[in-house]
Amino acid sequence: MSDLPADLLADYAHPDGPWLRANMIASADGAATYEGLSGGLGNETDKLLFQALRPMADAIIVGANTVRIERYGKAPVPMAVVSRSLDLDFASPLFDGRPILITVSDAPRLAEAREHAEVIVAGEGAVDFGAAVAGLHRLGLTKLLCEGGPTVLGGIAAAGLLDELCLTLSPRLVGGAAPRIVRGPALEEGMSLAAVRQDGDHLFLRYRRSS
Numbered sequence: 001m002s003d004l005p006a007d008l009l010a011d012y013a014h015p016d017g018p019w020l021r022a023n024m025i026a027s028a029d030g031a032a033t034y035e036g037l038s039g040g041l042g043n044e045t046d047k048l049l050f051q052a053l054r055p056m057a058d059a060i061i062v063g064a065n066t067v068r069i070e071r072y073g074k075a076p077v078p079m080a081v082v083s084r085s086l087d088l089d090f091a092s093p094l095f096d097g098r099p100i101l102i103t104v105s106d107a108p109r110l111a112e113a114r115e116h117a118e119v120i121v122a123g124e125g126a127v128d129f130g131a132a133v134a135g136l137h138r139l140g141l142t143k144l145l146c147e148g149g150p151t152v153l154g155g156i157a158a159a160g161l162l163d164e165l166c167l168t169l170s171p172r173l174v175g176g177a178a179p180r181i182v183r184g185p186a187l188e189e190g191m192s193l194a195a196v197r198q199d200g201d202h203l204f205l206r207y208r209r210s211s
């Protein structure tokens with residue numbers, strides 16, 4: 001049974017104005033990874049959704065660990081990579097597109113990073129996600145898609161910046177020590193369920209900030 005692909009694009013259109021959406025996948029027992037990666041949890045429709053959401057955004061926010069582990073390359077819209085260490089491969093295809101780096105004033109390699117990327121300094125010691133999003137808005141990038149990972153999504157949620165969570169629920173049971181999709185401080189965030197779609201054994205859920 002599938003009720004997703006036909007009207008995928010229209011259904012997921014961004015509302016007008018600034019918006020921060022996350023797109024994540026979890027197993028039925030809440031794991032954010034299977035054998036260390038998120039890909040093993042998805043199906044073809046999840047891949048389609050991942051690809052379809054990207055060009056709807058003005059920029060994609062992603063954590064440096066996800067870039068390193070999932071071997072991120074170029075995307076159809078600017079990538080905004082969150083990193084304190086700036087321990088990134090500036091020769092990798094990701095940097096062909098001169099991405100945005102969201103970092104801190106005391107980051108190592110800051111001068112080198114500026115040669116390869118647009119740098120937004122958002123805080124000292126740790127990225128202040130409110131300042132980071134304000135920096136993206138100043139560049140005219142207001143429709144934002146966060147592709148994780150759990151640490152970055154946790155920071156965004158803790159800062160009260162998450163407007164929408166697109167969550168694919170995989171039928172897998174993963175067990176073990178896999179992370180959940182949000183990592184970090186305890187949250188009290190309640191969200192409203194905006195849509196539920198099904199494709200085979202996968203569910204495609206959309207939650208919005210409770211008004």
Ligand SMILES: NC(=O)c1ccc[n+]([C@@H]2O[C@H](COP(=O)([O-])OP(=O)(O)OC[C@H]3O[C@@H](n4cnc5c(N)ncnc54)[C@H](OP(=O)(O)O)[C@@H]3O)[C@@H](O)[C@H]2O)c1
Binds near residue numbers: 064
């Ligand atoms: N299920 C899903 O939908 C999904 C989605 C994406 C990723 N994943 C999986 O999640 C795992 C990676 O997640 P993760 O939580 O370890 O990493 P992550 O969120 O992708 O990236 C964490 C990194 O981002 C930087 N960072 C995050 N918050 C920061 C802050 N406040 N200030 C400064 N820098 C900050 C740091 O980079 P530096 O280390 O460079 O300082 C930190 O190590 C991978 O296994 C990936 O496959 C799953």
